Amino acid sequence: MYQYEKRLDCRALGKEIKRRRKAKGWTQEHLAQLVDLTPRSIMYIENKGQHTSLNAFYKLVTLLDISVDEFFYPDKHNGEDERRKHIDRMLNGMDEKELTIMESAAEGICKARETEEA
Known part of the structure; x- marks a missing residue:
């Protein structure tokens, strides 16, 4: 068995x-x-x-x-970029106001990228 x-x-x-x-x-x-x-x-x-x-x-x-997930499936997360982990840790420590600012910044980057590609 x-x-x-x-x-x-x-x-x-x-x-x-x-x-x-x-x-x-x-x-x-x-x-x-x-x-x-x-x-x-x-x-x-x-x-x-x-x-x-x-x-x-x-x-x-x-x-x-x-x-x-990272503790249960470590093989899937070993290749994850350290910078992304660091950013995740910082985001986890932010309050709602700070997260709103970060969300707006990310949306602005995405819109700028779309404008460049067009």
């Missing part, structure tokens, strides 16, 4: 959880209360990549707005 050998390495996800938590100004204790875990569990998840229940995992990634 075939047994699937691949395991999810949660260390990178733990680092992202920590980064997003700190960006929100939350302590481990506060996050632990929100997802019904102990602060020690949050510490182990962030620093050691400890696995958690699916329910706690779901709460963490939805509260912190983390896309898990």
